[in-house]
Amino acid sequence: MTNQSNIKLDNSPVTIGQWIVSPATCTIIKNDRETKITPRSMDVLLLLIENAGTVVSPADFLDTIWRSPIATDHAVHKAIAELRSALEDDAHHPVYIKTVPKRGYTLIAELSRSVVRGDVNGASDKTDAMQPVPIAQAPDSLGLKPLPQSFWRRGLLAAALSALVVIVPLTWRSPVNTPEAEGVVKLAVLPFESRDFTDENQILAEGIRDSLIHGLSKIGHLQVLSAANASHMTPAGTAAESANLSEADHILQGSVMIADGKLRVIVQMARSGDGLSEYSEQFDLPMNDIFAVQDQIASNVVSALSIYLNDAERSQMLDWGTTNPLAYERFLRGEFYNNQFNPADWERAISDHQAAIELDPNFMNAYHGLATAANNLAVYSGTEKINQMYELVLGVHREVSRIDPDSSILDSIHAIKLRMQGSSYIQQEIQLREQILSGNPPQFAMAHYALLLIGARMYKEAAEFLNLTSETGPYEISPDEVWSYRISVLTPSDAILARKNQLQQRPYHVGFLGSVAANLAMLGDFRQAHIYLNQQREVDIEGILEHYTEITMSFLAGDIQPGSAQFFAALREHPDFFYNNGMLSFMTGDIERGIEYWQNLQPEQLRRLFNVTHDAEKYFPDHVLASADYQRLLEALGAGVSWQHRLMEGVMQMEEITGVALSRQSSEAYERGELMTQNNLWSEQQWAEFNHHKTQRTNQASTLSANRIH
DSSP: OOOOOOOOOOSSOEEETTEEEEGGGTEEEETTEEEEOOHHHHHHHHHHHHTTTSOBOHHHHIIIIIOOTTOOHHHHHHHHHHHHHHHTOOTTSOSSEEEETTTEEEEOSOEEEEEEEEOTTSOEEEEEEEEOOOOOOOOOGGGOOOOOOOHHHHHHHHHHHHHHHHHHHHHOOOOTTOOOOSSOEEEEEOOOEESSOOHHHHHHHHHHHHHHHHHHTTSTTEEEEOOSOGGGOOHHHHHHHHHHHHHOSEEEEEEEEEETTEEEEEEEEEETTTOOEEEEEEEEEEOSOHHHHHHHHHHHHHHHHHHHTOHHHHHHHHHHTOSOHHHHHHHHHHHHHHTTOSHHHHHHHHHHHHHHHHHOTTOHHHHHHHHHHHHHHHHTSOHHHHHHHHHHHHHHHHHHHHHOTTOTHHHHHHHHHHHHHSSOHHHHHHHHHHHHHTTOOOTTHHHHHHHHHHHTTOHHHHHHHHTTOOOOOTTOOOSOOHHHHHHHTSOHHHHHHHHHHHHHHSTTOHHHHHHHHHHHHHTTOHHHHHHHHHHHHHHOSSOHHHHHHHHHHHHHTTOOOTTSHHHHHHOOOSGGGHHHHHHHHHHTTOHHHHHHHHHTOOGGGHHHHHHHHHHHGGGSOHHHHTOHHHHHHHHHTTOSHHHHHHHHHHHHHHHHHHOOOOOHHHHHHHHHTOOOOSOSSSOHHHHHHHHHHHHHHHHHHHHHHHHHHO
């Protein structure tokens, strides 16, 4: 890879196009508006800047940035998509990053050094000078911690990005230094036919055609051939139209009709040589704003044709399972937002996947993406939202069953549906065990069974099951977050590092922010713990997870004592918070109150009991874990000794297939008919270290309490 750029990078800001890039803070700024990007995205951008004017192949990105034997080209494609979203760039009308088919990506925006005077977060108040100057060396941004960003600002950026989907393709202008495409496609745009012959309809038909010509002319490898408007067609114009037809590779034409206050526009493209139909789309829109309507139609057609005329993107579109370029674009947006792991972005992912399905009702991966986003949102929501998401997944299951009853996606969506019910864990276990025993289980089966084992404190067996799972490959969507499950079995100190690394990729992961905060508090670093708690507050819309983190930290800090005013003030008398209240009661040793709260958990909240309790129990006093009342409560809720031994029997039955055997601790608990209350993966030394920190927190709390009394 030859470096033709005069740019050498250090931590100083760089200007690309309208954006000021600050490598040191992983931010990009435009018009005093700051946007955070992940360190991985910043590394990708820096490599593009260093090699501006040349093409960087996926292999170059993987070798330079990922350096992982399991990373694939798909990881690069996703990183580029994330970067384009942050830069408000469009893959089909690029101003910043251009795809070079079958070769890679190149930066096409103008580069210059930015001399910026700003605040410590990298947001500039004024740009003093911008001039091309050499830059020293590329930073290692992988060690940077994302800085907090206000939630309302992120929501505003999200709304702005949605608006840009419609208007940007018609307003962006290609830079003068855009590299020339290897081949030029010639497209003749014919006058649109007015079906009802009214002046209003004719004007609209001409306006849509003009907007299409304007937008299509921005596609670098496309030459648009067009003559005068039909209403002013002269003999010379007719001759020019005929000449365009003879020169064109493709012909675009359409019709416009207004009926009952609605507009119907049909756009068709055919191959000029033999008239073979290549693209057809029908748009039905309300006639509330004639200019907005014609701009929206033009935007959609421009986006679709830019994909259709690009071999590389069309190939990827087909690999994902659709022939509709607009559906493909919405689907990619949905996948991007789903991977951000916070409620606001899951809502956006759901909306984008639904839009993809409307455009292509048989787009199976979009249905799967919709179910996955709904499931993720439900994990971090209250009862009302959980029920809404469950109904959404039920609808997805019905539609996929109707389209293809034999689709492998059905198994995955059915598994998601069972997980969301919260009270169907035995059904889940039966289904997963049967699938694994078949010798040809679906991709998610091993990871789902591992998640059940983690919840039952069988960390050792879970870790071995996770070793049997494969990462999601190119053109695949998985309902599992194997990377997250692996972190769940680590000790607090190791988990902090692992989750911080993940937060570099997903800076607003609503769950990981709280987990890091609680683990830091356990280790005594309350200052840093509060930083992560504040970040979690920004993204946790319903506040359930924030409350869980806050009361855990307050207990570890000694601020909450059994039966104190602070204890009662921390309780939230709302059913969505009953799990948290019970957890706090058990941490303080109040078994009776904890049982009262957990006995009243709603079915939708039982999912937290199975998925979170194994981690919360690490903070419970020994007498709570050994209590017959506590163990009877777990048994009554379906998460006790019968459930744990069922999983042990499953591991034993599947051992011949998986090679995973019961650990010594599990075998002993099974033979004695007892509940194993401590995870079986950590070594004695690791447990000793954890208990040392736990004792320090307990002694600290006792000392603080005594000081308050005296």
